[in-house]
Amino acid sequence: MKVEIITLFPEFFNGVFNHSILKRAIDSGALEYIIHDLRDYTTDKHHQADDFRFGGGAGMLLKPEPLFAVLSEIVDNVKPRPLVIYPTPQGIPFSQDIADDLSKQVHVIFICGHYKGIDQRVVDRWVDREYSIGDYVLTGGEIAVTAMVDAAIRMKPGVLGDIDSARSDSFRNNFLDCPHFTRPEELDGLKVPGVLLSGHHLNIETWRRITSEYLTKRRRKDILTDSNTIQG
Ligand code: 6GU
Numbered sequence: 001m002k003v004e005i006i007t008l009f010p011e012f013f014n015g016v017f018n019h020s021i022l023k024r025a026i027d028s029g030a031l032e033y034i035i036h037d038l039r040d041y042t043t044d045k046h047h048q049a050d051d052f053r054f055g056g057g058a059g060m061l062l063k064p065e066p067l068f069a070v071l072s073e074i075v076d077n078v079k080p081r082p083l084v085i086y087p088t089p090q091g092i093p094f095s096q097d098i099a100d101d102l103s104k105q106v107h108v109i110f111i112c113g114h115y116k117g118i119d120q121r122v123v124d125r126w127v128d129r130e131y132s133i134g135d136y137v138l139t140g141g142e143i144a145v146t147a148m149v150d151a152a153i154r155m156k157p158g159v160l161g162d163i164d165s166a167r168s169d170s171f172r173n174n175f176l177d178c179p180h181f182t183r184p185e186e187l188d189g190l191k192v193p194g195v196l197l198s199g200h201h202l203n204i205e206t207w208r209r210i211t212s213e214y215l216t217k218r219r220r221k222d223i224l225t226d227s228n229t230i231q232g
Pocket residue numbers: 086087088089091131132133134135136137138139140141144
């Protein structure tokens with residue numbers, strides 16, 4: 001999967017792609033990334049990337065011309081056409097299903113907005129999808145892009161050591177994941193639930209399902225559906 005990121009803060013991504021699973025994904029060839037510095041596409045002598053909003057009001061916008069310049073260079077004439085994503089609080093909610101779909105894409109371009117966002121004509125001309133990562137506002141799109149790339153890349157075969165661990169994550173089958181424990185069996189008076197030590201696979205499975213259902217019902221009624229609602 002090839003990921004290209006257009007940003008005013010290219011250094012942000014140095015750390016992001018140099019650790020843990022994303023680094024492994026790059027080393028194994030599952031992920032290839034290119035960072036484009038939006039400032040390189042400005043044409044005035046001050047390399048200004050933002051401007052006032054027509055209609056007034058506080059908050060600047062990213063100017064459209066540098067974005068048109070970089071996007072025409074990396075989207076036009078590229079076959080198959082890359083998918084262009086603009087992360088924004090106004091987007092549709094990013095989800096596990098969307099992460100799964102992204103993980104199957106061959107070539108994705110992300111535009112990192114800042115301040116009040118980007119000129120709408122960039123969206124109208126170039127953007128295929130707009131996603132939000134939650135109901136709060138971040139200062140820029142970089143953190144949101146990082147979340148989306150991470151969520152997508154871990155779903156690619158071979159990226160996680162154990163694919164079963166992705167299969168049983170929270171949001172699979174619309175349940176939150178259950179609690180997990182490792183050694184020691186007792187710590188500071190706190191004991192691991194006995195059933196997990198029993199070796200009885202059916203009982204362990206049942207305990208995990210019940211705690212998953214309980215957590216989901218208590219914390220996330222919004223993701224419960226008819227097929228997973230606990231009766232009674
Ligand atoms: Cl995708 N971008 C920004 N700037 N803020 C957000 C967001 C995205 N999703 C939630 N808040």
